[in-house]
Amino acid sequence: MYYQLVGAMPLLGDGPCFATPVFRRPDSNSLWIQDTDRFDRVIRFLKISEEYDAEVQCSEKNVKLTAGDHACTSFWDGAELIIAQTRDEAVGRLKNIRHQISSRKYLAEAIDEFIAAPRSSELDEQFKGLHPTALYEWMIKSKQRWADIIAPLDADDERRxxxxxxxxxxxxxPFEVSSLRELARVMERETPKHSGWPPFTYLHNERAPQPRGETIEAWLGKGTEATHADFWRVSKSGFAYLLRPMQEDRPDYRYSKGTSFDWVLPIWRTSEILIYLASLASHFSDESAKFSYSITYEGVEGRFLNSHTPAKYFLDQYGPATTDTLSSYISRPVKHISDDLHGLLIQLLSPIYEQFAFAELPLELVRNVVDEVLENKLR
Known part of the structure; x- marks a missing residue:
């Protein structure tokens, strides 16, 4: 579950007027702010506001909270929307925009206060939502590793x-592997392939995977175009991460770049990855194996749900999406991948598809695509 920074709100206490960043969950009007003693009285007011019949009005420009004779309005113009799942991620993103708003006194001071304040375990737990801590932290570190790799690229480089x-x-x-060498061998030679560019693509040139501490990682963007510039990591402790560009943005796709979200691609790619996951588990786990799986799409706002091959499945267009980031998560026994792959895909992807004007993911479409994936076994 993501939290969105929606403003910097003045907090009126017994002393001077201060400001602090205000966060809310996109699926509710619950507001959360920095948990420090300095703002203790007002924090309690915000956290229990709904019990006091407080009215929360959220718009693109500000958030207004009214309860009895008390009212607070945030200072925000919608220009620097920040989303985060942990306080650390929020701090990192706030640091990135801090120089852009130095002339806006309340907001600048609020960001400085938030960054400097001590950690709040309670706020961290609220940010994490449904994501298991270990998996989420792995994903944050993996994304930061990718960000470090692409940092030297020009600002307009498409590999960003x-x-x-x-x-x-x-x-x-559980997950037990004797060495990185053994993990690399299985990934290279014994994992299934159901497309020409499978998940965790293992190349043998300057883009070959490399050992890095307790992980194997590969950035496939060296000396190539953006369409194949994947980044992936797999660890000896059973964690994996894959980041890819939107295939819908390729020049040969039916619709213009940045306008489409394909009906079929998420089903195909997620099927491939789940099958890949089950293969790793068969080598390095046992019959009790369980898995946690999180998927996120970034840059979705304004895209329409449609199809590169509309005549094949006769699918309608839905949308546009009004949220830029879409995420979903499941946790199940690994054996469910072979027993009920269709059901897993419906549970995982339906929350993504419904963000396009309440589109429903048809079970029949899932069955057809999965059948194609399984028939297209290349290894």
Whole structure:
């Protein structure tokens, strides 16, 4: 569950007027602010506001909270929307925009206060939502590793995926592997392939995977175009991460770059990854194996749900999406992948598809695509 920074709100206490960043969950009007003693009285007011019949009005420009004779309005113009799942991620993103708003006194001071304040375990737990801590932290570190790799690229380099990308993180437990060498061997030679560019593509040139501490990682963007500039990591402890550009943004796609979200691609790619996950578990886990799986799409706002091959499935167009980031998560026994792959895909992807004007993911479509994936076994 993501939290969105929606403003910097003045907090009127017994002393001077201060400001602090205000966060809310996109699926509710619950507000959360920095948990420090300095703002203790007002924090309690915000956290229990709904019990006091407080009215929360959220718009693109500000948030207004009214309860009895008390009212607070945030200072925000919608220009620097920040989303985060942990306080650390929020701090990192706030640091990135801090120089852009130095002339806006309340907001600048609020950001400085938030960054400097001590950690709040309670706020951290609220940010994490449904994501298991270990998997989420792995995904944050993996995304930061990718950000470090692409940092030297020019600002307009397409390998930055500025128009959109998707990423997946999963964990298999238990997971026991004797060495990185053994893990690399299985990934290279014994994992299934159901497309020409499978998940965790293993190349043998300057883009070959490399050992890095307790992980194997690969950035496939060296000396190539953006369409194949994947980044992936797999660890000895059973965590994996894959980040890819939106295939819908390729020049040969039916619709213009940044306008489409394909009906079929998420089903195909997620099927491939789940099958890949089950293969890793068969090598390095046991019959009790469980997995956690999180998927996120970035750069989705304004895209329409449609199809590169509309005549094949006769699918309608839905949308546009009004949220830029879409995420979903499941946790199940690994054996469910072979027993009920269709059901897993429906549970995982339906929350993504419904963000396009309440589109429903048809079970029949899932069955057809999965059948194609399984028939297209290349290894």
């Amino acid at each position: 995926f500025s128009s959109g990308y998707w990423c997946v993180g999963f964990q298999i437990s």
